[in-house]
Structure formats: C-alpha cells, structure tokens
Amino acid sequence: MAYITLSPLTDVARPFPVALTAVLTGSILAGLFFFRMYMVNWRHMSVRDLSRIIVGVVLGGGAAFGITNSFWEMANYEYAFTTLFLINAILTIGAFRISKRMYYELLHTTNKQKNKHAIIFGAECEGEQILRDILKNDQWDVSVRAMFDDRVMSGLLLHGVRILGGKEEMIDYIRSYQVDLLIVALPEIPKRELKKIIDEVKAVRPSMDIKVLPSFHSLTDDPVGVRHIRDVSIEDILGREPVKIDMGSIKASIQGKSVLVTGAGGSIGSELVRQCANLKPGKLIALDVDETELFHLQNEFKGSAIQVTPCVASVTDEQKMDMILDRFQPDVVFHAAAYKHVPMMESFPEEAIKVNVGGTRTVASLACKYEVDKFVMVSTDKAVNPTNVMGATKRVAEEICMAYNGTCVTKFISVRFGNVLGSRGSVIPIFMDQIKNGGPVTVTDPKMKRYFMTIPEAVLLVMQAGSMGRGGEVFVLDMGEPVKILDMAKDLIRLHNLKPNEDISIEFTGIRPGEKLFEELLNAEEGVIETDHEEIFKAICSRKLTREELESKISQLFNLLGSENPEAVRYLLKSIVPTYSFESTLVEEEVEDTDGSVMIG
Template sequence: MIRIILAVVVGGGVSLVLAGLLPDLINYENAFAALMLTSATLLIGGFRISKRLYCEFVNPSHKEKKHTIIYGGESMGEQILRDILRNDEWNLSVYGIFDDRILPGLLMHGVYTLGGQEEMINHIRQYPVKLLIIAFPEIPKGDLKRLIDEVKEIRPDMDIKVLPSFHSITDDPVGVRHIRDVSYEDILGRDPVEIDIDSIKASIEGKNVLVTGAGGSIGSELVRQCAGQSPNKLIALDIDETELFYLKNEFKGTGTEVISYVGNITDEAKMDRVMNQVQPDIIFHAAAYKHVPMMESFPDEAIKVNMGGTSTLATLACKYKVDKFVMISTDKAVNPTNVMGATKRVAEEICMAKNGTCQTKFISVRFGNVLGSRGSVVPIFIDQIKNGGPVTVTDPRMKRYFMTIPEAVLLVMQAGSMGNGGEVFVLDMGEPVKILDMAKDLIRLHNLEPGKDIHIQITGLRPGEKLFEELLNAEEGVTETKHKEIFKAVCSRKMNAEELEERVYHLLNHLENGSTEYVREHLRAIVPTYSYKEINKVNGKIRVSDRSLLAG
C-alpha cells in the first residue's frame, strides 16, 4: 500500500511540474490533479487492500506467524517465498533471504536479501528465528553439515527444513510442500556420486536379471534401480515372503513386472528349478546374514547361507551359463573378527575361484555400512531418541564407513557393468564417521541437546565387533579404474578352486553332523586373517582368549 501511494504521488507530482513548465501544452487544474490522485489511490489501493482489511478487521486471525528466514535466494528460494506469500495456510512470515551469491538489498516479493551466510548467523543470534528453510539443493553436504551444526549451537530448538536436491531437476513448481526435516543422509558429508547411467542401462536393458536377498535393504533397492533400466525379466528372490509382497506391490500400475520367488539360497534343488525357469543373464547376489552379534551366537547359519548359499548359486550360474554374477560383500571381510565377516571373505574367495572355470564372470563389490538399512545404527538411534533415550554407543572411539543405500546400489551396478570377471571392487566410502558424533548429530537434528535432553550411554563392544573397519587387508593394494569412486583390490589367492571347494564342503559337513564347536577353527583355516575372542568360564570366572594366528 505504501508503495502504491508513493508511486501515485510521484506520478502526480511529475504531472503538476510539467503543467507548470509547459502551460500551453498541458493545462491541468490543481483541483483536478488532486482529485485524480485521490481517486487513483482509492481505486487501485482498494483492490489491493480489500483482502487484508477483511482478514485483519472483519475476520481477524490471532494466530502468530512463525518467524522464518530462507537460505538460498535463486530460483528455488524465490518459488518457496512466493508459495509462502500466496498461502496463509503455511502460517509463516519471512523476515529475510540470505545468499552469498546475490547482492544484498535486492527486493524479492517485498522481502529483502540481507547478505550471505555470515549475516544469516548474526540474524539468528539477534532475532527470535523459529524456522530456517535451506532452499539450496546444490550446497555441498560438508558445508550443509557445518551450517546446521553452527545454527544448532546457537538455537538448539530451532526448526530447520531443507529442499531435497532432486527437485532441482524437475519441472514442477517448488513449494513449501517439498521441504522436509533434515535427515542424517543430508549431512553425511558425502557429495552425490557420479554414475554413468548409459553403461548401466546397456548392461541390463533387455536382460533377465535375478536379485537374491531382494527383500533386504540393498536387494530391494537393486530391484528398484534395475526396474528403471528396461530389463526383459526382473526376478526378486528372498526367503522373507512379507518383504517380497511389499516389494511387488510397489510396482503395481507402473508397467514393470517383478517376478517374485520365495526360497532359500541353500536349497540347491529349489535354486536349480528357479534358474532353469528364469534363465538369468545377470545375478545380483545380495542374500546373506549380516548382523554381526547375532551371527556370533549362530555361526552355523552364517556359514550355511553366506558360504554354502554363495557356493550353490555360483555353481548353478556356471551350469546355466549366466553372463555375470555380482556378489555384495562387506568391509567386515577384511581382517575379520567375527563369523559374518569371515564367511563373506570366503564368499569372495569362492567367486574368485569360480571365475575362469566357466563363461560366467564373477565379480565381488566390497563396501561399508549403509544408512537406514534394517538393524543399522541410525534407525536404532532414532528409536532411542523418540523414546527419550538413552542413546547407546558401544565405544566412544568406534568409527565406521557409511554411504546411503541408493548410492551404494548405483555403484554396485556401475562396478558390475565394468567388471570383466575375477575382480573384488572396493567402493570409495569417504572418511569414516565416529559413531559418538553421529549420535550427537541425530540428537541435535531432533531439536534436543546431547547430555541434557538425551543422555548417551557407553555400553562396551559387542561380540565380534571391532573399533575400526578396513576396506583392504594389509597385503592388499588397489588399482584405479575408470570410475574415480571404484577401485580394484589386489587380492592374493590362498588356495585353488578344488582345495577351496573341499574345505567349504568339509566345514558344511561338520554343521550337518551337528558339530558347531570347532567351526571357528575350521573357518580360520580358510581365512588366515580371521581372529576371534573365545569366552570360557574357568572356576566361575570369565576368561577371554584371543584365537588369532597373527597373535600366535
């Protein structure tokens, strides 16, 4: 309204000046000019303020609007600001826009840009900001984490919303409905991986693709990603019928058919029938037992599934002339201190030994933890925070490598498309993350203070755990590949295919006879770098002995 009055007054003033300077050409009467100014103000301003008058005087709302600022003043920020101004339902009042890329003082829909990140931090210190909207999808994740940490240090209870990066490549107008709470994936500190989609599509398009362990976190994402690459057939196999049911339902009405099979990979006869029916060209082998402490209690199950199941599928892949067999491995296979890691290391050896014995190309892909997978630390921490704590951390020194499920799966598919057989690929996991820092970050993301609102409890290492995970053995090295985030491990073979097969059969035979007491010793004979701590009771006291060849 103020801008309208100023515009009309200035325009009328110019008219009066011209009338005085050029009386012969412009003969305005002062009274007519004043009437014109008044009428213009009432008529033009009336339309503009009628809704405001109705809302504030006729039907006033006493609900206080939330003091909001926006970080990011380019296209995305402008669209969100416009949406806030058009829709009172959001109940937000924007007091400023901040962006280092835009000159201060710019007026955008009546809201000024007040500077960059430094000015924004000062604004948060001085004013009662309730909500920060980060409309800057392309901001590096490391910078985003530092920004959020700084804001939370000033105002722990302040809400922070982000605009996910995928909106930057859509044509849909961006609005408040698109912003969401900050998740741990947003601040992991890893920038999005670069993927050659064309090479992945070329390796899958028109092929029959079988995914084992399709109900799990990695397996289900493999199914989703493969579905977008136009396979001829997409087969999802898992022993968990409920997860297969949900996965199959995801694709209803999408035009992509997912053929589900319920079965155990250790059932050789069933797997033979499946392979004969579907005739896969590519197998992504994600089925495995992965929970470390649980497998310490049930080593026989880890051996049967991770070793026996892999051996069965690898043999059938050769029999049915599968083109590629891509196995999902883990960083816990390196210098393993637990049964799960040792069995996955044997699975890598099985794939390397099978390669070259038939036309199937066997490839293993090794990476660390994934965020959000079932049984992983992030969902456990979130549940503990929602229940009021405490958040349990096994050791304050513990570190782990992390990446998100989609980027891990895309890199697995990329490695599979690159592999020529016999490789153990290692994914670049970035820098290891301290679990204690992760717990504190998650508490802050829930607008709480670590140690004050939510306590952190140190519980001690669980069976089979170690403080640091590695991606390479001491004797291994890596060579670069054409992809900057995928490396090839230089693995030394300890035994030939026949000897390995005999040892695996011998170990499985012990399990069938019900003898599980010495499985760790036999497992260590296959994996010399495997070490474990044996817990015995002597005279009522617990004695821990390190069963490691490296330690003598």
C-alpha cells in the same frame, strides 16, 4: 473489400482499416493456435507461456505483413497501425491470460495470521520459487520475514521480503530474533558446508526447525515449491558428496535383460530392484525368503510398466533355486542374500555359514550351469581381516566368486563396501528409536568409527562396478572418510531439536563380540588398482584355493555344523581365511577335522 481514395494527388486506392484489422486478427489467432495456447491452464500461466504468446503474436503479425503486401503497397501509417495493433494484442492477450493467476496470488488470499517466523537461506532461483509458493499458500502457517544469500546483494527486495546479507548475518539474525524455521534453499550446497551451517544454527537455537531442498536429481521437472522441502536427515550432514555415476554403462548392462536379485527384501536388495526397474529390464525377479518384504516390494510396482516377479525361496535350497534359474534364465544375478548382523552371527555361526557360504556356492554353481552372463555379489568391509564369523563367511563368499570365475562363461564379481545409512538393523534406526523413547542412546565405544554411504549410492556403485567387471575382481568402493559413531549419535539428537547429554543421555556399552573399533576396506597385504571410475578400485586379491580345494574345505565346514563344536567351525573357517582372528577358548586342544586331519587350537 471496401476501398477509399485518401488523396486527390494519387490514384492509388487504399484498403479500409477494418480489412487490415481482420487480416491481423486472423493471422494472430493462427499464430497462437500454432503454439497451442488454447491448451494452457490460465491458473498456472508462466513466463514461458507469456513468451509463447509474444512469439505467436509477432509471427502472426509477420504473416499479416506478407498477406497485405501481396495485395497492395502499405503506407507508413499502416505500418504504424500494425505495430501498435501487435503491441496492444500482446498486452491485452497477456493480461487477460494472466488475470486468473493474479487473482489467486494477489487478491484471493485470506487475512489469516501466520505465526511461524521463517527465514530462507538462498535467494536465487530456488529460494524465490519457494518464497512465492509460501506467499500464495494459505495452508502453510509460515511468514517469511528475511532472506540471506552470500551471492546476492544485501538490501534487495524479493516479493516484498528483504535480503539481509549472507551466512554470518543470518546467524546474527537468528541470535537476535525468535526464528522458528530455517529453509535452506541451496540444493547443490556441499554437505560439509550444510553440516557447518546446521551446527552453527543449533548452537545458537537448538530447538529451531531446519528444512532443506534436496539435490535436483531427486526433484521433478515442476517448479520448485514447498512440497519439495523436507526435514534434515543424517544423510545430509555426513559430509560425503554424491557419487558420480555413468548411467549409460549401467543401463546397457541391464536394459532388456533378465535380472535376478537375491535377498530382494533387504535394504540393499530392494534398492537393487528399484534401480534395475528404472533401467527397463526384460524380466526382473525379486527373490527372498521373507514373504512380507516381497509383498511390500511387489506393491511398490503396482500399475508400473515394469513387472516385478516375486519368488519366495531360500538361496540355501538348491532344488528350488535350480527350478527358478531354469525357469527365468537370468542374464544378470545380483546376489545380496546374506546374514549381516555381527553379534547375532557370533551366537549362531552355523546359520551364517549356511546362508553366506552355502547360499553363495549354490547360486554361483547354478549361475555356471545356466550360463548367466554376470554374477555380482554384494560383499562388506567386514570381510577384511575379519574378527567375526559374519565377516569371515563373506570373505569365503568372495573366495567362491574368485574360484568359480574362469571355470564357466559366467563372470563373477564381488563388490565390497561399508555400512549403509538406514538399512534394517543398522545403527541409525536403533538410535532413532532410542531418541523417540527418550533415551538413552547407546554407543559401544567413544572411539568407534565406521564408513557410511547412502543406500542408493551404494547400490548404484555396485551396479556400476558390475557393468565394469570382466570377471574375477573384488571391487572396493571409496567410502569417503570414516564417521565417529558418537558424533553421529549427537547429530541425530540435535536433529530432533534436543541437546546431547542434557535432553537425551548417551551411554557407552562396550564393544560387542566380533566388533572392531575401525573397519578396513583392504587387507594389509593387498593393494588397489585404479579403475575408470574415480570412486571404484580393484583390490589385488590373490586366489588362495582352486575351486576343487575350496569345495573340499566348504564340505568339511558343513560336516562340522552338526557337531556342536563352534570352535572347530571357527578354526576351519580360519584355514580358508587366514586373516580371520577370534578369541579361542581352546588351549592346545586337538580338534579332529572331518577328513581325518588334525587342527591345533
């Protein structure tokens, strides 16, 4: 190492600056290596990566101080030199590293004219990230000309775009200028507030396109970008806030266990399979009579760590179901197999009885035989004071679960909820098809109301109730406020940038057989008990029949199926479900029951 005498007044030799520079350079490189900066993609250099460069350089400089001070006493000018060296290293390395990103974002752009006039509602973190993504994305034909946010000071500039105020100023801006696109970059905005904004915007400019940023639970860990925004859906504007779920308790009830889902091809059943797959069960068996839906479901999990085993079988086939439960020995059964279409089941009551009653009895008895830990049945609000065969048969299925509970080790639980948005055969897909075909949109009655919940919400609450249940309960989900079907139809028309009764007409067709204007979640004679979950209640359901009595009634019911006497079938259903009401065509007519007793119509 070279030394030089700096002053005739001292005999202390000082190290030559080249040696100090070498120590600093080596220490800084070691600090950067420690933070693996060699692994960072230059094209996507971030503030977090820049902070790692700063920490790495500072730690390297600290190590250099320690090394040099162990060999000689540093002079003041050497401390100053080292400090300047570290600052220069941070600036040089940081600028060099971020140069590629600056090139792509600032220089490597085209002069392509962007035609769509867009504004962003939400000027904090998410809005800033979306704006930045739009500015560097030449493929998006969008020019953001203003931002709005009640939480941010008006007049500020964000990436060259001015913040012009809050919601009221945004509505005035839309009224004054031809805005093509509104992006709502507020993922946690309450749904009622979002609906109010959409209604106000559509009232001013009906043809305007609106996109939203979903809640963070549906986003990845990547920075928010254009790919995350989507069109407004009916789920966004129903006014119901997301449910609170205790994923820990649900995971404990599923992880490592063998889970069987019946009706796995349906809307609820398939979502049950997806949610269970996320919780790493030991086995996951998807059972349905529809092989096409099972094929599509199985395809979803190709390449996944969780293997879904498909089983094509009917829950009414006792021999086949026995073989399946014997083979897989499930710990948990989610019973979602059922016929649910109300008017169709009014025409074919025998099919509703075969599947909803007979299928439930078959799977429940086999659950007892193979000592399944929990049997969770998906029920419906139509089982309350039923006015249709479908609701009555689901109420019988609840009775089966209550009657079987306590007769074996299996804990039987029923979970009752209302309509789910977007399920097959439900009102929303029908409305969507009618709008696409130019209308009219058909509504049965202007006063008709229904409870609605999204499919994932309903399924997670079913799983939550199943994890809470100790056996014999009928749980009732808090469905929020009922929604007018007419209002939903109008909202859907507006979401397609059309005007109700102008671009798309609405026609009233009248209530169909077995339908109610308003669905109930509890019987008049029932009450509820609160549970540990604020959105799940336990219905006070008195068990009216023992297992033996219920078995006898169900056997009589099945003996009547071949009699071609639907009225007798309905009367026998009423003997099991006293709250079931229907319009009878029999007047004082005697209907002989299969055990020789007489029922008066």
